[in-house]
Amino acid sequence: DAGVTQSPTHLIKTRGQHVTLRCSPISGHKSVSWYQQVLGQGPQFIFQYYEKEERGRGNFPDRFSARQFPNYSSELNVNALLLGDSALYLCASSLGQGNRNQPQHFGDGTRLSIL
Amino acid sequence: AQTVTQSQPEMSVQEAETVTLSCTYDTSESDYYLFWYKQPPSRQMILVIRQEAYKQQNATENRFSVNFQKAAKSFSLKISDSQLGDAAMYFCAYRRGFQGAQKLVFGQGTRLTINP
Numbered sequence: 001d002a003g004v005t006q007s008p009t010h011l012i013k014t015r016g017q018h019v020t021l022r023c024s025p026i027s028g029h030k031s032v033s034w035y036q037q038v039l040g041q042g043p044q045f046i047f048q049y050y051e052k053e054e055r056g057r058g059n060f061p062d063r064f065s066a067r068q069f070p071n072y073s074s075e076l077n078v079n080a081l082l083l084g085d086s087a088l089y090l091c092a093s094s095l096g097q098g099n100r101n102q103p104q105h106f107g108d109g110t111r112l113s114i115l
Numbered sequence: 116a117q118t119v120t121q122s123q124p125e126m127s128v129q130e131a132e133t134v135t136l137s138c139t140y141d142t143s144e145s146d147y148y149l150f151w152y153k154q155p156p157s158r159q160m161i162l163v164i165r166q167e168a169y170k171q172q173n174a175t176e177n178r179f180s181v182n183f184q185k186a187a188k189s190f191s192l193k194i195s196d197s198q199l200g201d202a203a204m205y206f207c208a209y210r211r212g213f214q215g216a217q218k219l220v221f222g223q224g225t226r227l228t229i230n231p
Contacts, residue, residue: 042221
């Protein structure tokens with residue numbers, strides 16, 4: 001079975017641009033979470049989506065938004081890119097909210113570089 | 116707010132030896148999970164081991180085991196018989212225990228080097 005897949009693998013943008021990152025969860029997983037990992041630090045929680053609804057939001061500005069589609073895939077959008085948005089963006093999926101004892105499975109991430 | 120602290124930015128160990136990575140956390144809740152994740156240069160975050168706060172018995176997964184001290188809010192990872200493939204960044208993480216909780220709070224990470 002395929003794991004969590006993210007696209008693109010690597011992306012280069014300039015300040016002020018907009019970016020869309022994509023994530024496909026493991027088959028059967030209904031919950032998707034997004035994390036930002038700045039170089040040399042641990043991942044920081046951005047969003048969680050379950051059944052197409054936002055279920056959690058981290059301490060990120062409104063320039064960051066996301067959505068989940070009927071097939072449970074998800075997009076993370078970032079507007080007005082800043083140099084500080086350069087990071088590895090990780091997507092994680094899990095079964096959902098009916099099972100408390102469930103791990104999250106991570107994708108390989110999208111490396112976003114802002115010039 | 117919950118916080119996770121890993122005080123060892125880097126550790127190294129000889130192949131086949133044992134190494135312990137430290138993690139402390141702060142929370143006012145009694146129902147939670149603790150995790151150790153491994154992140155090799157390939158970038159994918161891989162779950163190594165997890166511990167439910169209500170279980171007193173320390174979790175074990177093959178060569179990996181934890182020392183969970185709930186009162187001290189300490190959660191260390193012991194890797195026995197270290198192998199070259201264990202070289203990676205290791206992250207300690209916390210998650211609340213209620214149904215639907217998905218947010219992981221990560222520590223800063225410990226870079227583990229295995230010397231042949």
